[in-house]
Amino acid sequence: MGRGKIEIKRIENVNNRVVTFSKRRNGLVKKAKEITVLCDAKVALIVFGSNGKMTDYCCPSMDLGAMLDQYQKLSGKKLWDAKHENLSNEIDRIKKENDSLQLELRHLKGEDIQSLNLKNLMAVEHAVEHGLDQMEFLMSKRRNVSI
Amino acid sequence: MGRGKIEIKRIENVNNRVVTFSKRRNGLVKKAKEITVLCDAKVALIVFGSNGKMTDYCCPSMDLGAMLDQYQKLSGKKLWDAKHENLSNEIDRIKKENDSLQLELRHLKGEDIQSLNLKNLMAVEHAVEHGLDQMEFLMSKRRNVSI
DNA sequence: TAAACTATCTATAAGTG
DNA sequence: TCACTTATAGATAGTTT
Numbered sequence: 001m002g003r004g005k006i007e008i009k010r011i012e013n014v015n016n017r018v019v020t021f022s023k024r025r026n027g028l029v030k031k032a033k034e035i036t037v038l039c040d041a042k043v044a045l046i047v048f049g050s051n052g053k054m055t056d057y058c059c060p061s062m063d064l065g066a067m068l069d070q071y072q073k074l075s076g077k078k079l080w081d082a083k084h085e086n087l088s089n090e091i092d093r094i095k096k097e098n099d100s101l102q103l104e105l106r107h108l109k110g111e112d113i114q115s116l117n118l119k120n121l122m123a124v125e126h127a128v129e130h131g132l133d134q135m136e137f138l139m140s141k142r143r144n145v146s147i
Numbered sequence: 148m149g150r151g152k153i154e155i156k157r158i159e160n161v162n163n164r165v166v167t168f169s170k171r172r173n174g175l176v177k178k179a180k181e182i183t184v185l186c187d188a189k190v191a192l193i194v195f196g197s198n199g200k201m202t203d204y205c206c207p208s209m210d211l212g213a214m215l216d217q218y219q220k221l222s223g224k225k226l227w228d229a230k231h232e233n234l235s236n237e238i239d240r241i242k243k244e245n246d247s248l249q250l251e252l253r254h255l256k257g258e259d260i261q262s263l264n265l266k267n268l269m270a271v272e273h274a275v276e277h278g279l280d281q282m283e284f285l286m287s288k289r290r291n292v293s294i
Numbered sequence: 295t296a297a298a299c300t301a302t303c304t305a306t307a308a309g310t311g
Numbered sequence: 312t313c314a315c316t317t318a319t320a321g322a323t324a325g326t327t328t
Binding site: 006008009010011017018020021024025027028031032033034035037038039040041042043044045046047048049050054056062064065067068070071074075077079080083084087088090091094095097098101102104105107108109110111113114118121124125127128129130131132133134135136138139142 | 153155156157158164165167168171172174175178179180181182184185186187188189190191192193194195196197201203211212214215217218221222224226227230231234235237238241242244245248249251252254255256257258260261265268271272274275276277278279280281282285286289
């Protein structure tokens with residue numbers, strides 16, 4: 001679209017490439033805005049130039065986050081859902097660990113022990129008795145020091 | 148660009164709007180591809196028509212996820228980072244709860260009790276003694292049943 | 295309903311200051 | 312390097328099949 005036809009392949013001359021990028025990027029954003037208005041479309045556009053600079057456009061009727069949520073739903077592709085899933089799984093894992101710690105704690109305090117069989121009950125009892133010994137020992141040691 | 152000039156405002160005739168959408172969407176994607184090749188640019192484009200259908204284009208050199216990571220870095224806008232932060236915070240919270248449960252558990256077992264002051268030590272001892280009573284009671288009850 | 299056509303408009307490649 | 316110009320390629324609005 002200009003004084004001469006060009007092939008669609010990388011423009012080797014850096015200057016031309018940068019100039020063309022700037023022009024075409026503006027054109028692209030303009031087109032994106034136009035289709036948004038003309039056709040009631042939702043458009044999100046992100047462009048990075050080889051200089052690293054970014055340009056973006058998002059239709060006013062929907063923010064980029066919402067667009068991407070929709071994108072994930074319609075395309076089935078995961079963007080952040082995968083990352084979220086990992087974190088959620090970790091939360092589940094820790095919560096379970098937490099629950100089992102809480103239960104063990106209750107057992108040591110003599111709560112909810114009806115569900116324990118004899119073997120487990122004796123193990124808990126043993127742990128507690130051992131703990132008690134440690135406490136008695138520590139307290140007697142402290143008494144001796146303070147005398 | 149056509150038989151007549153048009154104003155850039157919503158096309159009221161549904162049929163024209165849909166046809167124009169289809170044409171311009173194709174044009175937009177074509178332009179996106181062209182600038183990608185010509186200028187070494189990275190482009191991501193998502194378009195939703197009013198019919199709900201989606202079209203997307205992403206340059207071959209970078210996937211959409213990477214583009215969006217970069218977008219977040221350069222723009223400072225949060226897309227999923229905010230959600231991640233919430234989940235991460237919850238993980239931290241649960242982990243701390245977990246740690247304190249673990250510590251309490253060790254205390255009840257007579258471990259790490261040097262750090263306890265007398266008051267806390269006695270509280271732990273009391274809890275354990277009470278627990279032990281419960282266990283003894285349960286075991287004697289079970290013995291009576293089995294006789 | 296949709297695909298092709300084509301006259302016209304728009305974008306832009308190359309040129310200029 | 313920039314902004315501006317201009318000739319031309321490309322996009323597309325309205326029409327036809």
